[in-house]
Amino acid sequence: MKLKRFVSIPIVSVFVFLGFSYYVTIFIFIEDWFGLQTSAGVLNSLIFTLLIFLFLFSFSVCVLTDPGEVPASYVPDVEQNQSPDQEFHKRGVYPSRCDKCSAHKPPRAHHCRVCRTCVLRMDHHCVWINNCVGHRNYKSFLVLVFYATVASFYFAIIITICTFNKDWDSIGNRPLKSFYFGCWCTSIGLSLVLGTLLGWNMYLTAHNMTTIEVLGPNMLKWLWPTAVSHIKDGLSFPTARDSSNQ
Ligand SMILES: [Zn+2]
Numbered sequence: 001m002k003l004k005r006f007v008s009i010p011i012v013s014v015f016v017f018l019g020f021s022y023y024v025t026i027f028i029f030i031e032d033w034f035g036l037q038t039s040a041g042v043l044n045s046l047i048f049t050l051l052i053f054l055f056l057f058s059f060s061v062c063v064l065t066d067p068g069e070v071p072a073s074y075v076p077d078v079e080q081n082q083s084p085d086q087e088f089h090k091r092g093v094y095p096s097r098c099d100k101c102s103a104h105k106p107p108r109a110h111h112c113r114v115c116r117t118c119v120l121r122m123d124h125h126c127v128w129i130n131n132c133v134g135h136r137n138y139k140s141f142l143v144l145v146f147y148a149t150v151a152s153f154y155f156a157i158i159i160t161i162c163t164f165n166k167d168w169d170s171i172g173n174r175p176l177k178s179f180y181f182g183c184w185c186t187s188i189g190l191s192l193v194l195g196t197l198l199g200w201n202m203y204l205t206a207h208n209m210t211t212i213e214v215l216g217p218n219m220l221k222w223l224w225p226t227a228v229s230h231i232k233d234g235l236s237f238p239t240a241r242d243s244s245n246q
């Protein structure tokens with residue numbers, strides 16, 4: 001049962017942290033800044049709630065989507081492999097066999113020791129989603145990192161403005177100061193880590209494959225994690241020559 005994947009310490013930690021962040025952002029910081037009775041307070045709460053919902057949806061898709069196993073019937077195309085234009089020849093990577101699965105591996109597939117299987121276009125095994133990031137869930141992973149980055153920047157901006165707006169001299173409450181400072185440091189640290197991760201993945205995507213290969217041809221569906229009807233079988237990939245002919 002795939003739902004069992006949610007039973008892991010990192011995933012439970014993500015939910016606990018998310019619940020905490022959601023509560024403090026809405027009921028402490030937005031309340032403190034605008035007040036939840038004002039239209040600005042309601043609007044900011046709704047925007048943050050939507051971001052958290054989109055994050056949770058992409059997160060669940062990432063956890064529950066099979067990253068893509070190599071079909072048992074897969075056999076490398078010998079004729080194709082002999083072509084000097086093929087990508088694996090250029091990069092010096094040849095289709096090979098996996099000793100552990102005793103089966104052929106297409107280009108870009110790797111064996112994951114945690115999942116105990118070969119995964120198509122394997123990126124990495126991510127403990128935070130308790131799943132591999134591979135061919136079928138790479139888009140939802142990218143979209144997940146995008147929403148996490150936007151939500152954490154939003155969280156950081158609200159905390160920063162709230163902290164600077166407060167008249168600390170007249171408050172003189174040390175535990176409250178420490179709480180604000182702790183939340184501010186966490187939000188800035190998280191935004192930097194997630195922003196770097198997003199930038200790195202966008203860089204890799206732009207260099208390894210076209211944006212359309214990952215996100216799909218319809219721009220309106222780019223940020224929807226389950227819009228993946230455009231992805232191919234993951235057994236072969238277009239070469240530089242194919243792309244230039246298009
Ligand atoms: Zn394997």
Ligand SMILES: [Zn+2]
Nearest residue numbers: 112115125132
């Ligand atoms: Zn794995």
